[in-house]
Amino acid sequence: MKLAEALQERADINHNIEQLKNRLNNNVLVQDGETTVEDPNKLKTELDNSIKRLQYLIARINQTNCETSIDGESITELIAQKDALSLKINIYKETAFLASQLSYRARNSEIKIKSAISVTDWQAEIDKMSKELRLLDNKLQENNWKTELIE
Incomplete structure (x- = not known):
């Protein structure tokens, strides 16, 4: 199997x-x-x-x-890497979403709220990590179909 x-x-x-x-x-x-x-x-x-x-x-x-080793790392290590990367992406996405929310002021005397981070830079990093995650997942899926279950 x-x-x-x-x-x-x-x-x-x-x-x-x-x-x-x-x-x-x-x-x-x-x-x-x-x-x-x-x-x-x-x-x-x-x-x-x-x-x-x-x-x-x-x-x-x-x-x-x-x-089972893939490119010198066990599948367990690659799964841990994938899980950690997924967690990081999700947190970054949430942060970028919150930072991109606009705060409208009815009057110029109201407090102005602005982003403390560069949403564009964060989104570029998210995109890069998302690609890395896709490639890692593809590698795992490919090897899952090539690897015999140890029984």
Whole structure:
């Protein structure tokens, strides 16, 4: 199995677990004399099996990410780099957005509010980092489809 396939299966299982949780919650109480729409014990068994498979996939994915190297860095290091870059971009975008807000004055005697940063410079840096993030993500995606999951 390729790493990308394992990642897709992990996402599907997480979605399935959320659905099973909701279905269980909808079937644990019933009016006296009535029956539930679904058997909670069967749902519990299905949930337990899904969680067991998720645990297996997480362990294999993490091991593969730690032991697989791309251009001298592990996939884990590249993912950390991607996450940090995404965080930085989001904070910079929020800052640039706030700094670009105009403050209107009804009279010249009111306090004038102006940006303390160069929004243009910040936006140029955001654009540069966004390109770097896209290239990094492309590299990771490409390698996910080439890398065999360590089992």
